Amino acid sequence: MTENEKLGGIYRFLALSMRYPEHDWLNSDCLASLINITESLEWLEDTEKLKELNLQDARAFEDLQVEHTRLFITAAGGVFAPPYGSVYLSKSGLLFNEATEEVADYYRQKGFELAREDEAADHIVNELEFLALLTSQDMLNDEKEFLDKYFRPWFSQFHDKVVEAAELPFYVVIVKLINFFTIP
Numbered sequence: 001m002t003e004n005e006k007l008g009g010i011y012r013f014l015a016l017s018m019r020y021p022e023h024d025w026l027n028s029d030c031l032a033s034l035i036n037i038t039e040s041l042e043w044l045e046d047t048e049k050l051k052e053l054n055l056q057d058a059r060a061f062e063d064l065q066v067e068h069t070r071l072f073i074t075a076a077g078g079v080f081a082p083p084y085g086s087v088y089l090s091k092s093g094l095l096f097n098e099a100t101e102e103v104a105d106y107y108r109q110k111g112f113e114l115a116r117e118d119e120a121a122d123h124i125v126n127e128l129e130f131l132a133l134l135t136s137q138d139m140l141n142d143e144k145e146f147l148d149k150y151f152r153p154w155f156s157q158f159h160d161k162v163v164e165a166a167e168l169p170f171y172v173v174i175v176k177l178i179n180f181f182t183i184p
Contacts, residue, residue: 008136015128081161088154
């Protein structure tokens with residue numbers, strides 16, 4: 001496996017980790033992979049926090065689902081950290097605006113389409129999946145361009161909101177990893 005394929009796999013793993021928690025993917029194997037990554041980076045404090053997560057405990061798993069919903073989907077007073085680039089890049093702060101369409105156009109220019117047209121192209125999961133495709137196919141100039149033009153301009157604000165609002169360590173570690181792997 002090449003380094004680019006490995007990085008593509010990491011992007012794919014991080015994209016999956018930003019999806020709503022479901023038992024079919026967020027399980028002991030997933031957590032073990034996450035712990036392996038933090039250990040390899042020598043993020044000892046984060047590793048210890050992750051080791052305390054017991055995904056076999058129904059209540060702990062439900063708490064993670066509630067955390068995801070509160071941070072990224074809906075909460076009293078508004079979503080804490082909307083996972084859409086357009087929210088941070090437009091003056092209106094609304095979804096599905098010109099920033100969303102620019103990202104979708106970029107995907108098309110590079111020969112990719114969203115699997116579902118009703119999904120926002122600028123959702124963090126879609127952007128990370130796109131980065132996985134680019135790196136896995138050795139499209140490194142395109143990866144850099146996408147990071148510089150479409151991802152990094154909004155991600156730092158999103159990162160900071162997650163770190164500030166998260167009550168559980170899982171999403172803090174995930175956004176820290178996304179930050180680590182997308183730094184130019």
